[in-house]
Amino acid sequence: MTAVAAPKLAAAMRSQAVLGLGLVVISLTAAGLVLLATGVNPLRAYVEILRSAFGSVDALSEDLVYATPVILTALSVILAFRCGLWNIGADGQLYLGAIAAVGLGFNHVDLPGPLLLPAMIVGAFVAGAAWAAIPALLRLRFGASEVIVTLMMNFLAVTLATYLIGGPWASGITPATGPIAPAGFLPSLVPGTRVNANLLVALAAAAGLAFVMKRTVFGYRVRTIGANIHAARFAGMNVDRVRFLSFAGAGGLAGLAGFGEVAGIYHDLPNGLSPGYGYTGIVVALLARLDPLWAVVVAFALGALNVGSGGMQRALGVPVSLVSIIEALLILLILGTRLMERRT
Amino acid sequence: MTWASLLEITFWIPLLSASIRVATPLIFAGLGESVCERAGILNVGVEGMMALGAIAGFLAAFWTGNPWIGFGVAIAVGALAGLLFGFLTVIRGADQIVTGVVFNIFALGLASFVYARLFVSAHSVAQLPSIPVYRVPTLSTLPFVGKPFFAQTPIVYCAYALVPVFWFLLERSPWGLSARAAGENPEAVDSAGLDVWRIRLQATAIGGAMAGLAGATLSIAQVGAYVDGMVAGRGFIALAIVVFGAWRPWGVALAALLFGAVDALQLRMQIGGSIVPGPLLVGLPYLLTIVVVTLAAARAGYPAAINKPYARRRLSRSRRVATANALPAGTRS
Amino acid sequence: MTMTMPTALLAGTAMLCTTTAWAKDVKVAFIPCGQINDGSWSEAGYIGVKTAKDNLAKAGITMTIDSSESLSPSQAEVAARDYAKRGYQTVVLHCGTFADAAYNAGKDFPNTNFLIAVAPKSVKNVWTYTPAMQDISFIAGYLAAKMSKTGGVGVVASFNFSNITWQAEGFRLGARYGKPGIKTFSTYINSFDDAGKAKEAAQAEIDAGADVIYSATDQASRGIYAAAETNDALAIASYSDQSQLSPKTVLTSALANIPLLLDTMVEGSVNGSLTPDKPYAVGMAGGIGALAMNPALVKTIPADVLATVQTLTADIKTGKLKIPALSEPGKSEQYDLATLKAH
Structure with missing residues (x-):
């Protein structure tokens, strides 16, 4: 750090701090006004949010339960975005991962017990990657917008899951597939x-992705392509190959999220498995400025906000829709102030 | 639907009618979105804006007893939502895709909240009287196309009328020229002395207004009630239709019709008994969209400046400094 | 709605409640699939919980109700656990998708009662209740066949899931029973709320020759009424009486008597009178299922048809007619009508 840069940095940090503080005040006021309008004391609501999010081991564990799939879908979005591609399809890739995990765990594939879990992990990764490979191929080979194709493939993935739940893999009465074999349960x-071992998978994936991005040749290529695709081509990189592999890998990461929900939480595939974890992943990825390690922090924060405001909803008896309004308002404010956005 | 019925005209005419009905809200939303995208704004929030239009339009129609006031209110609410989206993405330069995703959560929550606040039970909200079909004299008696195209509700004719209007607006009017330039090369627009921000805000307002109209078409004209979740992904379909219509109003209308036709067809295939189970056939329109978007990709791509915030705008030096000082540090270019 | 007397559901157990289970103040949490004002499945359940509150008040028990609506399965489990931790006596998960949530939470909170709709088993402190609607939808199908002028009737169904498909196939079977050789259709729209798609699905069935459409969806049923209205066709509602929503088209509503079922389950759980490990799968024999006729349209139904509806109701209640739970779309078309009476 040079002598000239230091005051500049300090000033930047000061302005960031002022901005951050201002943001908190504005957010609390905005959410408070919404709450007041519905006859709820905002201060009581904030206390309830904090208590429900951090007040007990159970509360903290639920924050992590929410964060686990979101970390993985956020990593998925990050990996694709780092080489200039939008992955709006993490939700669908998550479903494919879940379908693969249930398919292996439910269909009595003759695997020795200890092999079932590893097979489910690999199966979920491959299924998510294969699902993502389709839009990647259509984009790189034919130029079809990956934004649109992944959006449509989310609908297809849900349709496929719904079909399996009601049709060939039906459990009988519940709108869910039959349960997987106990050997496929992830330990708590x-x-x-409900915090399960998939959290470790998610953390390892975040660390792994951070390492790959910073320290490997592949990561260097991805970063170069993301920064300047023409320069990367000019330098003789096989740009399409790197982008294809990244996008497929992104699908695999989202597939792991589906694996975790099946093996760690439900032990089957219920209707409505994902409440939009793939879309939340997009928000987390951008708020984390595409940094895999920050994605873990942001996912946890969002988990706390979600669990906390859910608890507030139950304690104060306000409608659930109010919770999503407040959550969305907070994030829109963050986006509007561009506090956490990546600057290039 | 049996294979033999494919040869009968009594199968095709209702199918075509259904395609047009399914396509109508998609045409509205798609036309608005094509204006947004041509100006360089990708509005993933169409879904949420449609939900706001659906609830606002329904409430206005329910309280006044006049569906046309409902459409007007839906357009106004949609335009406001579009301006809010524009404020965040154009002026504040927030990422368009993330803002759209979050906007959807916000709008769907808001629509649901308002409905739950106003009505203790859906039973207190009777079905709105349906808008009667208007048979266009002479035209509706034409063979084959007469009934499907010209025996529809007036809102469908609005969709027909708006396609050439949007064509003129985008492809022939001076505003369209500058909007397209704002989407391809905002710097050039800036140096020509035009205000990129203003053009883009106008585009998001138009996009929002059309999404609102699309939502109200669902609630007022088609169902006669508001139901939480009734937009059911149509906003995302509209995004796809814009791409496969190559960002041109006529293309958007044709794409919407094709989507409508496949959706109407899959419902009829379920009835006739097909080898593919009904619950899987529901996915057919999405599959088709992927195929067509891929085929269309060879012809055109997104506007060059899509999802790229434009930071500078042409102002007198003194005003530019004043604006810059009013902004938080991180946003200065 | 007909819910004047406790039925066979509680018969014999209602008086067995022990004093230990009595508490002066109880809290009950209600977690439905959708919104408590949806005019359908979720609202019907909420009405039942409120009825339980009123009934318990007469017995000197003050019950408070809190609800969390429109949750995902994962959020539902968070909510269920949280309510249990906050000391709620009974947590009602009024949605089949929440079965895992109920069983998991039930294991970790043995002192809380969990009630779960449409699930396979009751274990310890978790009880399941299933309205077996194929009974009443069978009668609705019979009525539809008799009212059809075109010789075709249809069902618009949300999802191909067990109890929804039972309804759809029960209706189709009933239609065949009423008029052998009648055309019956079913269409799945993969949504509870997509009223626009429901309308087009109903229209497609009408185009194919149906003129009475049964709704096996939730709020999407609004689209079915709209389609019926524009085509001068009839609609049959499900779960709750919806004739006032569209008086000219809703011929009748196939009630699951969900309010009665929920009232019974909630009161039972508060009183401690539910039989351990008993799944409460209740059809018309248990008092669940009735047709609420639309007063504006009931006069269009011929007297002999109304009389047969009464006979069928009695026969199903006594078990003379046994309606199968068919969980595969189209199975009713191959079903041998003669075996209905074989028992």
Whole structure:
């Protein structure tokens, strides 16, 4: 750091701090006004949000339960975005991962017990990657917009899951597939809570992606393509190959999220498995400025906000839709102030 | 539907009628979105804006007893939503895709909240009287195309009328020229002395207004009620239709019709009994969209400046400094 | 709605409640699939919980109700656990998708009662209740066949899931029973709320020759009424009485008596009178299922048809007629009508 840069940096940090503080005040006021309008004391609501998000081991564990799939879908979006492609399809890729995991765990594939879990992980990754490979191929080979194709493939993935749930893999009465074999259950990290070993998978994936991006030749290529695709081509890189592999890998990461929901939470595939984790992943990825490690932090923060405001909803008896309004308002404010956006 | 019925005209005429009905809200939303995208704004929030239009339009029609007031209110609410989206993405330069995704969460929550606040039970909200079909004299008696195209509700004729209007607006009017330039090369627009921000805000307002109209078409004209979640992904379909209509109003209308036709067809295939189970056939329109978007990709691509915030705008030096100082540090270019 | 007396559901158990289970103040949480004002499945359940509150008040028990609506399965489990932790006596998960949530939470909170709609089993403190609607939709199908002028009737269904398909196939079977050789259709729209698609699905069935359409959806049924209205066809509603929503088209509503079922389950759970490990799968024999006729249209139904509806109702209640739960679309077309009476 040079002597000239130091004051500049300090000034930048100061303005960031002022902005951050201002943002918190504005957000709390805006959400408070919404709450007041519905006859709820905002201060009580904030206390309830904090208590429900951080007040107990159970609360913290639920923050992590929410964060686990979101970390993976956010990593998925990051990996694709780093080489200039939008992955709006993490939700569908998550479903494919879940379908593969249930398919292996439910259909009595003759696997020795200890092999089932690894097979489910690999199967979920491959299924998510294969689902993502289609839009990647259509984009790189034919120029079809990956935004549109992945959006449509989300609908197709849900249609496929719905068909399996009601048709060939039906459990009988519940709108879910039959259960997977117990050998396919992921262990809980904290007994009595739902935090499962897929959190470790997600954290390892975040660390792994950060490492690949910073320290490997592949990561260097991805970064170069993301920064300047023409320069990358000019330097003789096989740009399409790198982008294809990244996008397929992105699908695989989202597939792992589906694996975790099946093996760690439900032990089957219920109708409505994902409440939009793939879309939340997009928000987290951008708020984390495409940094895999920050994505973990942001996913946890969003989990806390979600669990906290859910608890507030139950404690104060306000409609659930109010919770999504407040959450969305906060994020829109963050976007509007561009506090956490990546600057290029 | 049996294979033999494919040869009968009594199968095709209702199918064509259904295609047009399904296509109508998609045409509205698609026309608005094509203006947005041509000006360089990708509005993923169409879905949410349609939901706002659906609830606002329904409420206005329900309270006044006049569906046309409902459409007007829906257009106004949609335009406001579009301006809010424009404020965030154009003026604040927020990422368009993320803003759109979050806007959807916000708008769907808001629509649901308002409905739940106003009505203790859906039972207190009777069905709106349906808008009667108007048979266009002479034209509706034409063989084959007469009934499907010219025996529809007036809102369908609005869609027919708006296609050439948008064609003129985008392809022939001076405003369209500058909007397209704002989407391809905003710097050039700026140096020509035009205001990129203003043009883009106008585009998002138009896009929002049309999404609002599309939502109201669902709630007022087609169903006669508001139901949470009734937009059901049509906003995303509209995004796809814009691409496969190559960002041109006539293309958008044809794309919407094709989508409508496949959706109407899959429902009829379920009835006739097909080898593919009904619950899977529901996915047919999405599959087709992927195929067509891929085929269309060879012809045209997104406007060059899509999803790229434009930071500078042409102002007198003193005003530019004043504006810059009013902005948070991080947003200065 | 007909819910004047406790039915066979509670018969014999209602008086067995022990004093230990009595508490002066109880809290009940209600977690439905959709919104409690949806005019359909979720609202019907909410009405039942409120009825339980009123009935318990007469017995000197103050019950408070809180609800969390429109949750995903994962959020539903968070909510269920949270309510249990906050000391709620009974948590009602009024949505088949929440079965895992109920069983998981039930294991970790043994002192809370969990009620789960349409699930396979009752274990310990988790009880399931299933309205077996194929009984009443069979009668609705019979009525539809008799009212059809075109010789075709149809069902617009949300999802191909067990109890929804039972309804759809029960209706089609009933239509064949009423008029052998009648054309019956079913269409799935993969949504509870997409009223626009429901309208087009109904229109497609009308185009194919149907003139009475049964709704096996939730709020999407609004689209079915709109289609019926523009085509001068008839609609049959499900779950709750919806004739006032569209008085000219809704011929009758196939009630699952969900309010009664929920009232019974909630009161039972508060009183401690539910039989351990018993799944409450209730059809008309258990008092679940009735037709609420539209007062404006009931006079269009011929007297002999109304009389047969009464006979069928009695026969199904006594078990003389047994309506199968068919969970595969189209199965009713191959079903041998003669075996209905074989028992």
